[in-house]
Amino acid sequence: MIDNLTPQQSWQLMQEFPQAVMIDVRTKMEHGFVGHPIGAVHVPWKEAPDWQLNANFVSEVKQVVADVSVPVLLLCRSGQRSLEAARALETAGFSHLVNILDGFEGSLDENKHRNTLGGWRFCGLPWQQS
Numbered sequence: 001m002i003d004n005l006t007p008q009q010s011w012q013l014m015q016e017f018p019q020a021v022m023i024d025v026r027t028k029m030e031h032g033f034v035g036h037p038i039g040a041v042h043v044p045w046k047e048a049p050d051w052q053l054n055a056n057f058v059s060e061v062k063q064v065v066a067d068v069s070v071p072v073l074l075l076c077r078s079g080q081r082s083l084e085a086a087r088a089l090e091t092a093g094f095s096h097l098v099n100i101l102d103g104f105e106g107s108l109d110e111n112k113h114r115n116t117l118g119g120w121r122f123c124g125l126p127w128q129q130s
Contacts, residue, residue, distance in 0.1 A: 002086045002097045007123045010073050010100045020071035023061055025085045026104070030077060032130040036104065037120055040075065045085040057085065058092045065094075073098040075120065077105050 005013065014020045024036050025045035036042070043060045046053055054060070065072055072094055074082035083099045090097055104127075106119030115122050 001095075002083070002090055002099055004079075004083075004099050004101050005073075006101050007118075007120045007125055010075075010098055011123075011125050013071060013098065014073065017071050020073060021065050022073040022075060022100075023064070023085070024104075025057075025074055025076050025082050030104075034077075034105065035121060035127050035129040037075065038126040038128055045076070045081045058088055061089060061094075062092075068092075068094045069096060071096040071098065073100055075100045076103045077114070078103040078107055078119070 014022065022037055022040040024031050024040040024042045027044055027048050029048060031042045041064050043057060043064070044054050045057055072089060074086045074097065076082040079099060079101050082103060086097045086099045100120065102118035104120045105114035106117045106122050108114060109116045121127055
């Protein structure tokens with residue numbers, strides 16, 4: 001089963017389960033230049049410029065999270081790619097999956113700007129840039 005939690009709920013879960021792992025499924029450029037939650041492990045779901053699926057995604061996550069019962073939280077820009085990635089991990093046997101709603105940057109506002117309506121960064125949760 002995949003839970004859909006807000007950034008705040010996800011942060012709280014990580015405080016309650018220190019063994020939980022957050023996987024940032026965004027591209028290398030997004031992770032590095034836009035910023036990322038502190039402690040997030042970067043394993044891209046798709047990568048620019050061709051946006052092909054990372055055929056090694058599940059095996060790369062398994063290198064980081066050997067125990068499929070450990071909570072795995074997935075984060076992307078707005079919550080869509082992370083849900084696709086969570087479904088792949090569910091198929092691979094992971095049992096405690098969380099899709100972080102609104103992702104790192106949240107949805108576009110009426111001016112087509114992110115970081116104004118929701119997301120990890122908007123909520124003031126710990127993050128950094130490379």
